[in-house]
Amino acid sequence: MSSQLRKRAEEAMAQKTLTSALGSFSEAYVVSRAKAYEGLDFEELRNSIADIKGKASQHLDALAEQFKKNAEARGAKVFRTSSPEEVKKYILNLAREKGVYRIVKSKSMASEEIHLNYDLEAAGISVKETDLGEWIIQLAGQRPSHMVLPAIHMTREQVADLFSKEISERLTTDIPKLVKVARRELRKYFFEADMGISGANIAIAESGTIVLVTNEGNARLVTTLPKIHVVLVGLEKLIPGVQDAVPILKALPRSATGQLLTSYVSMISAPTPNTDGTQKELHIILMDNQRTAMAADPQFRNALQCIRCAACLNVCPVYRLVGGHVFGHVYTGGIGTILTSWFNLMQNAEDIQGLCITCGRCKTVCPGKVNIPELILEIRRRIVQKKGMPFIQKAAFAVIRNRKLFHSLLRAGYLAQKPLAKDGFIRHLPMFFSGLAEFRSLPTVAETPFRERIKKIKQPQGGEKVAFFAGCAIDFVYPHIGEAVVKVLNKAGLEVIFPEEQSCCGTPFRGSGDYDLAAEAAIENIKALLKDGVPYVVTACASCASALKLEFVHVLETEGKTEWIAQAKELAARTYDFSTFVKKLVDEKRLTLKEAKHLERITYHDSCHAKRFLNVYEEPRTLMRKAGYDIVESFESDMCCGMGGSYTVKQPEISSRILQRKLQNIEDTHADMVCMECPGCIMQIKGGLDKTGSKIRVKHTAEILADNLR
């Protein structure tokens, strides 16, 4: 990430009003969204949207032609173009021809995308945004910071100042009064305007209809009062049939603002009469600007399923800290990064893609089933493919990939850390590393790695075998978690073997866009773990489990290493995360928990990879409850802890702020322990709690269960 972006992010996070507004919004949003979806099957709904929009994206040209034919048959003029320049030329020519000097607009992200206002104003035309939020940022000379709430970054004081200046009258910060001022001022512009410009939320090919979804009512005025109405629509808004609009109209208001339906929906299919008896002119511009190219891309076509509800921003742990402007473009957040990389330039996305911590929270709420984190990783992959890895990172990865060198370096690291370490923690680091230990203590490298320690454990022989995949963190930092795993599995009569050839699972490489290295790691581990013909592979790291179960196949497919796919699938089938495997053993009565009563109070932190990638969250809770612990849920228990693998190194400021919230939520439970599945989270949370001097202990599920077996 460039120092410029880093500076922007830091400045944004330093604005208390911004972060507190976004923070409380993100919390309130989750509640209102859930309420709006009550009684509806969200999965079913989004499957149907993904299906409709996914198919439509593969027939954009045919749908555009059908739309054009039907809309023109009813009197609209339809202009199709791929270029933003042509869009501007068309509107400017029309304005010149009709003597248009005053334009009112209702919100159109497509017009923001091509900076339409700039060109219109340069031609001497007055342009007024009429959506309240858009008008505010127009007066402030800014860009929208959110797709649904464009001025969410501004305070009432700032709005009062802007409005006071605009009408040359000192206004108070009373919000209803400010809204009244906007109503009164904008009314004048509505009546004077010669042209209204709107966007469209949906364009229906079958009937040549554009659908506008608004709450304020400005779109109705823009499309009714001026005698010329110009609609600017991105091609991705096209759907085939009228009924296809229903699932989108169900999801969009619920996901955007927690409403069942917005105050107004307008479906315009033909020019309508003006009050003087003349007929309105209706011009519809269908703009491509890279949508067709995107639709032809096997990965990125998925992003055309977006319905612009901004749910992904509202649940994003990073967005709520830095806000929209840090993204530097009109489309903000994760989806904005993806859209910007296509509609504008890949170059624009290069920097901002680094803001994504790939926690996956956005994809669980996306009504269009856009796999945002996956597409961000794909952007990373393409950047690395084109430009290569930054030198330092490449050097570091080369070391991790070289298993022997990595292991000996870690050993050297153990010795080097000695002067800094105390009680298993490093609390301060010298010089430029200091940022990393500033907000949480770092764990020390273990004296003896797990791969050595396991050799000393006396295990049951002759029974079924399980291969243990340790992952770097358990092997070298938390070997005692590995020992707890062995203890549990031994109790079930299983012998745990440690395939020596195993190495890093490759998640850091993939996360940084280096799929070559990730594929090498996948192949090496597939060989190592399948070699002994052991029926189960168990790992106690949720990230590693995701790699083994889900990502190896994907990485090998992407890299064209098809000869390894069958074995990758075989490995995926044999792989279990620790909790799921233990739950299975308990269910099969091969393992019995002590089943005490009211042992201690545990709060469970859902690691991103466990909750959203492996879908594991019930199993550990069930097991710990069964063992006799009281589970107290923390607020936002499935919110990312801010670790995100190398994210914490690349974006320490953001990582630290995400952690602060997590720690507070854990403290608020007054639990005795916090428990989780992923050593990465343990590193972050344990380090954070140590730094704050908390009494809450941090444990892996395996450590808890190992002490409670019969």
Add this chain to the structure above:
Amino acid sequence: MMIDTFKIKAEAVGSEVYRFSADEDALSFIVEFLKKEGIAELNGPTAVWADCPFLTAMRKKELVEKVEGLRFDISFETAALAKIGISQMDWAIADTGTLMQNAGAVEQRLVSMLPNIHLAIVSTNKILPDLTTALAEINPRDADYLTFITGPSRTADIERVLTIGVHGPERLIVIFVDQPEN
């Protein structure tokens, strides 16, 4: 009952919902409402009423005599100056508390968007269960401008504070009539 669902959903977003079994009762409610809002006063605020089946020629004549500030000529000016706009909506959608109108005629839109208060008359037997059935009842193919209204105009654009009445009406009053005249 669909009307109960409608009422719950509509009131949840700030609409006011009334139901009358006879036209005459609805009419006297409207007249009373207009009087209460000062429309009957000389040089008082005005109301605009767009042509609709409910507004028969005879009622028009009677109303003109009773309510001084009531107007039937709809233009930008009359609608923008009016405190109240009255129109008849074609359908209601129960599960979202929505009103729907085939609003190709500009007058129909003007009275429902420019005044501060919108009185919307709708037949009780025109309530449909949901959006799917609504779009099956009237296809946009057969309507130049189809309007859906769910509650008053609203915004949350300043500090996310819900504020009613931005560009459209701040009150939406829904009047169901059980036995509308043909």
